[in-house]
Amino acid sequence: MRWATYFAVLASVLSVGLALGVSMPLVSLRLESWGYGSFAIGVMAAMPAIGVLLGAKVSSHLAARFGTANLMRLCLWAGAFSIGLLALLPSYPIWLVLRLMIGVILTLVFILGESWINQLVVEQWRGRLVALYGSAYALSQLSGPLLLGALGALGTDNDFGFWVGVGLLVTSPLLLLGRSGAPTSEACSVTFSDLLGFCRGLPAIAWAVSLFAAFEAMILTLLPVYCLRQGFTAEIALAMVSTVVVGDALLQLPIGALADRLSRRTLFAGCAVILMLSSLAIPLLIETLLIWPLWVLFGASAGGLFTLSLILIGERYRDDALVRANAHIAQLWGIGCLIGPLAAGAGSQWISGHALPLLMAAGAFGLVILLMRQGAFGAAQAA
Numbered sequence: 001m002r003w004a005t006y007f008a009v010l011a012s013v014l015s016v017g018l019a020l021g022v023s024m025p026l027v028s029l030r031l032e033s034w035g036y037g038s039f040a041i042g043v044m045a046a047m048p049a050i051g052v053l054l055g056a057k058v059s060s061h062l063a064a065r066f067g068t069a070n071l072m073r074l075c076l077w078a079g080a081f082s083i084g085l086l087a088l089l090p091s092y093p094i095w096l097v098l099r100l101m102i103g104v105i106l107t108l109v110f111i112l113g114e115s116w117i118n119q120l121v122v123e124q125w126r127g128r129l130v131a132l133y134g135s136a137y138a139l140s141q142l143s144g145p146l147l148l149g150a151l152g153a154l155g156t157d158n159d160f161g162f163w164v165g166v167g168l169l170v171t172s173p174l175l176l177l178g179r180s181g182a183p184t185s186e187a188c189s190v191t192f193s194d195l196l197g198f199c200r201g202l203p204a205i206a207w208a209v210s211l212f213a214a215f216e217a218m219i220l221t222l223l224p225v226y227c228l229r230q231g232f233t234a235e236i237a238l239a240m241v242s243t244v245v246v247g248d249a250l251l252q253l254p255i256g257a258l259a260d261r262l263s264r265r266t267l268f269a270g271c272a273v274i275l276m277l278s279s280l281a282i283p284l285l286i287e288t289l290l291i292w293p294l295w296v297l298f299g300a301s302a303g304g305l306f307t308l309s310l311i312l313i314g315e316r317y318r319d320d321a322l323v324r325a326n327a328h329i330a331q332l333w334g335i336g337c338l339i340g341p342l343a344a345g346a347g348s349q350w351i352s353g354h355a356l357p358l359l360m361a362a363g364a365f366g367l368v369i370l371l372m373r374q375g376a377f378g379a380a381q382a383a
Contacts, residue, residue, distance in 0.1 A: 006120050008175040010133055012076065013113040015172035016106055017140030019165035023083050026161045027095065036092065047096055049217075051103015052334030056327040059111045063323055068182035072112045073173035079105045080169035087162035107334075111326045112182075118314030119183045119322060124260060127311050131256020134307045138249035142242070183319045198328040204268070204367065204376035205309045206332055211363045212306040213333040214340020218356055219244055219299075226356050230286050240295055247299030255304045259311055268312070269371050271304035276364035282357035302360075305367075312377065 031041050063071050082102045086095060114133070121129040199206040219241060227237035259267055278298040285291045309329070317325045340359075347355030370376050 002120055002179075002181050005179045005181055006117060006129065008179050009113055009116045009120070010136060011175055012072065012172045013109065013133070014136055014140040015168040016076070016079070016109055017137045018143060019079070019083065019168040020106070021141045021143060022161040022168075023086065023165035026159075027086065027099070030090070031092070031095075034092070040092070044092075044096060044099055046338065047099035048103030048106075049334045049337040051100045051105075052107045052330050052337070054100075055104040055107030056111065056330035056334070059108055059327045059330070060320065060324050062108065063112060064320075068112050068116060068323070069176055069179060072109055072116075072182075073176055075105045075108045075112075076169050076173040079109070080166045083162055083165045083169065087159040087166075107330050111323065111330050114310060114329075115323045115326045116182045118310065118326075119318065120181050121314070123315065126314055127256040127259030127264070128253070129256070130311045130314060131252040131259070131307050134256075134303065134310065135249050135252040138245060138252070138303065142245050142249065183322050192331070194324070195328050195331050198325065199332075201378045202312075204370055205312060206328075207363075207367050207370055208268070208272070208305040208309050209329050209332040210336035210339075211360075211367060212302050212309075213336025214343075214363065215302045215360060217337040217340050218360075222356055226353075229353060240291075243292060243295040244299035247296035248303035249299075251296070251300035252303050252307045255300070255307055256311070259308060264308055264312055264315075265377060268305065268308045269368070271301045271308065272364050272367045272371060275301035275305065276361050276368060279357045279361035279364060283354040298360075316378075 027044060028041055031044060065071075066074065079102060082098050082105060085098055089095075089098075117133055118126075118130065223241050223244065224237045227240050232240070255267065255271070274297060278294055278301060281294055282291070282298065285294055313325050313329065314322070343359060347359060352358060
């Protein structure tokens with residue numbers, strides 16, 4: 001196995017997580033300081049999700065034209081350029097376009113990076129190495145806001161976060177020079193009809209990825225509000241969000257290690273059941289100290305579904321099929337990020353104050369029911 005290449009690709013993808021973590025919070029803070037309301041800020045936040053869908057559509061075609069490694073380097077540099085323009089062109093309409101561009105560009109990085117890693121790893125280490133990727137990326141995103149806070153750079157008049165992101169994305173492509181083992185691809189678009197075929201072939205993975213995307217979007221945007229409305233202070237609400245994220249990040253490594261020793265499909269079903277039960281328990285235990293370990297289980301089980309989905313994809317596909325499968329994962333991610341917060345927000349306003357955990361419980365219950373059907377993971381065996 002090419003260990004140096006694995007860690008070079010891993011570091012390049014982590015640079016994206018850290019760059020987004022130090023630059024994207026400043027966008028919302030700057031808009032708020034300019035006097036924009038929640039809807040305008042929400043529209044800005046939705047732009048990357050639309051970019052995900054666009055980037056996934058052209059990923060296979062562009063990878064065939066430029067080569068996986070070359071395209072990944074170009075996208076990292078283009079991401080640096082786009083984030084730099086956020087600092088240089090402080091205008092809401094221009095930022096809408098730039099956020100859309102960032103969504104497209106960095107989606108290509110994720111698709112290519114995940115495909116490259118899954119192509120590189122040997123089967124007996126697949127669970128641990130894919131889990132290391134997922135865990136490290138989650139921690140890199142979490143580290144961005146912490147870095148800003150530690151350096152006192154969260155002020156809305158300070159462009160420090162933007163330029164740190166630019167620096168990371170300018171230098172990280174250099175790590176990929178001379179690296180080999182990237183998957184090859186064919187020049188064809190990834191359409192929504194292809195996505196439907198993917199969902200029919202691997203319905204459990206499609207459902208789990210969409211559910212985790214909705215989970216991540218809701219945790220970052222709606223969980224702080226949910227905790228505030230349960231009577232907690234802003235500091236405790238943010239601590240609860242951090243606990244969920246840390247549970248998601250740190251427990252992926254044990255889940256990945258188990259995936260190399262136990263049935264991956266059994267672990268997948270276990271994560272679905274734990275997510276359903278922990279979601280149902282949140283309204284019951286929110287006023288007790290038990291809510292803290294429950295937040296950890298909540299985050300770990302949701303993150304486990306995504307990690308195991310990537311592992312199962314990697315054991316099944318190679319080269320162009322692997323790139324296209326990860327493009328479908330990105331499409332499902334974009335859909336989940338769009339639908340999840342909208343459904344939870346509407347439910348919280350008009351149905352129940354506990355709509356967020358109940359929606360996650362309903363999604364996990366649907367996944368458990370789906371896993372009881374034959375063919376939930378497709379008919380074909382791993383390649």
